[in-house]
Amino acid sequence: MRFAPAPLCLALLGALSTSFAHAADLAWVDPAVASVNQQVIDLRHTIHQHPELGNMEVKTAKLVADHLKALGIEVRTQVGKTGVVGVLKGGKPGPVVALRADMDALPVKEMTGLPFASSAMGVRLGKSVPVMHACGHDTHTAMLLGAARVLAEHREQVAGTVVFLFQPAEEGAADVDDFQTDTLVGAQAMIRDGALESPKVEAIFAVHVMAGYPTGHLYYKAGTVLNSSDGFRITIKGQQTHGSAPWSGIDPIVASEGIISGLQTLVSRRIDLTKGMGVISVGTINGGSAGNIIPETVELTGTIRTNDASIRETILQKMPPLVNGIASAYETQADLLLVNHAPVTTNHPQLTEAMVPALELAAPGKVERLDASLSPSEDFSFYAQKVPGLFVFLGATPEGQDMQKAPNNHSPYFTADDATLATGVKAHVQFVMNYPGKLAGVL
Structure with missing residues (x-):
């Protein structure tokens, strides 16, 4: 039309x-x-x-x-x-x-x-x-x-x-x-x-x-x-423990998976797609030092791209509570840093x-x-x-x-x-x- x-x-x-x-x-x-x-x-x-x-x-x-x-x-x-x-x-x-x-x-x-x-x-x-x-x-x-x-x-x-x-x-x-x-x-x-x-x-x-x-x-x-273009870095803190007994610690790797999946719902469920498009991509995942140790922290970095100012604003406003909410549900703590590039x-x-x-x-x-x-x-x-x-x-x-x-x-x-x-x-x-x-x- x-x-x-x-x-x-x-x-x-x-x-x-x-x-x-x-x-x-x-x-x-x-x-x-x-x-x-x-x-x-x-x-x-x-x-x-x-x-x-x-x-x-x-x-x-x-x-x-x-x-x-x-x-x-x-x-x-x-x-x-x-x-x-x-x-x-x-x-x-x-x-x-x-x-x-x-x-x-x-x-x-x-x-x-x-x-x-x-x-x-x-x-x-x-x-x-x-x-x-x-x-x-x-x-x-x-x-x-x-x-x-x-x-x-x-x-x-x-x-x-x-x-x-x-x-x-x-x-x-x-x-x-x-x-x-x-x-x-x-x-x-x-x-x-x-x-x-x-x-x-x-x-x-x-x-x-x-x-x-x-x-x-x-x-x-x-x-x-x-x-x-906007960048983000998310540091998820849990509690390190032996991989054979995950119940004795708090797993930030599982929490990071929930956060990565949750970020995609900002695009699919929270932005008005009639106005344009948005992309949230996680580019790096870093955490852990051995296969049998659940680490204390995991760090994610990624990029946000949109072709509409209002879509960009929506993502940037709604990302912090989403990340913190998911982290809390896994009993972890998340530190989110957003950087506006262009x-x-x-x-x-x-x-x-x-x-x-x-x-x-x-x-x-x-x-x-x-x-x-x-x-x-x-x-x-x-x-x-x-x-x-x-x-x-x-x-x-x-x-x-x-x-x-x-x-x-x-x-x-x-x-x-x-x-x-x-x-x-x-x-x-x-x-x-x-x-x-x-x-x-x-x-």
């Missing part, structure tokens, strides 16, 4: 479509993007071969800052710890828009066999781990650097100001425990350090490569586009529709509207809570391959096709050159 939009939304969309239905098809964009393509590919290979974990992107940040400075772009470093902000003032008056790329890699051992594959090691929470750009952040950084060069070399054509945000720790920080609640990282740290201020940003855009979608194709959706990523509806013609210029005939939101999460959502945002996806698997068999983002076999980078550069440029601008009071 389809519901008609509210009259106000219809009026706003009508105004936007009338004013901005035809994006500016600037003849210089395609040749300018082509001229920087090889440099973008080379940058991508360099960054990929030398990945750094979240909050450790020192060399990557220096590479970014050096390139921006060489283009005559004003640069601020150490934003959000290792982030870089570049500010380009155009030759014409106009709005302030931001383009965001993330720089961090993942603690994954690369298995792609690429000639520029990573063999790097890093330190995460005191432990040595392999490091790989398994989510395409190397491509994001390289594409935004390419767009910065194109826009800087044509700054007289730019109306307004462009803020380039090169963000650390989108995947989390290597020096901050996932359950440490008193430290801001990633987008939140960038915002805290004024990334959207001085100059004050009016709208923000980002592009994310996705495996399993064809190279050079762009995908978008108004409204909810990615899930929220809200639902929401594309501003009017901004999204206004920018579709710009997407078509970036990828003619290869722009598709997503039917549903995707399951991953992104801390771009924090920027989009502050200013209108648009987060789009760029296919990164060659069209001749079986999309169903392409290794997903975060796989040790994940790859992104170099041929898709030019489309990403062009999308960033078209965002800037075709942003409506005069939307105060509408957005």
Whole structure:
């Protein structure tokens, strides 16, 4: 069943479509993007071969800052710890828009066999781990650097100001425990350090490569586009005893089984599934040291994902009494820690529709509207809570391959096709050159 939009939304969309239905098809964009393509590919290979974990992107940040400075772009470093902000003032008056790329890699051992594959090691929470750009952040950084060069070399054509945000720790920080609640990282740290201020940003855009979608194709959706993300850790305390006499102790392992099963009823029985979806997954279970000893404690950790703010709120409110109640029924004690990682990523509806013609210029005939939101999460959502945002996806698997068999983002076999980078550069440029601008009071 389809519901008609509210009259106000219809009026706003009508105004936007009338004013901005035809994006500016600037003849210089395609040749300018082509001229920087090889440099973008080379940058991508360099960054990929030398990945750094979240909050450790020192060399990557220096590479970014050096390139921006060489283009005559004003640069601020150490934003959000290792982030870089570049500010380009155009030759014409106009709005302030931001383009965001993330720089961090993942603690994954690369298995792609690429000639520029990573063999790097890093330190995460005191432990040595392999490091790989398994989510395409190397491509994001390289594409935004390419767009910065194109826009800087044509700054007289730019109306307004462009803020380039090169963000650390989108995947989390290597020096901050996932359950440490008193430290801001990633987008939140960038915002805290004024990334959207001085100059004050009016709208923000980002592009994310996705495996399993064809190279050079762009995908978008108004409204909810990615899930929220919250983490939990549950410590269940019982009383240790011999495995042959469970009645002489209190078994936290049996209690943990009851809690794991009970958590699923929050989704199946407590949330309004007409509004969207929710997932609660337990990822680790740790407890015990021998098969014939019932341990004193068991620890569970997991993740919560939703595509609706009210569903998220319901789960977060109802989880504590459920966990404590089940633990009490087994005569155990439970300590629950909830950590909020990212809200639902929401594309501003009017901004999204206004920018579709710009997407078509970036990828003619290869722009598709997503039917549903995707399951991953992104801390771009924090920027989009502050200013209108648009987060789009760029296919990164060659069209001749079986999309169903392409290794997903975060796989040790994940790859992104170099041929898709030019489309990403062009999308960033078209965002800037075709942003409506005069939307105060509408957005």
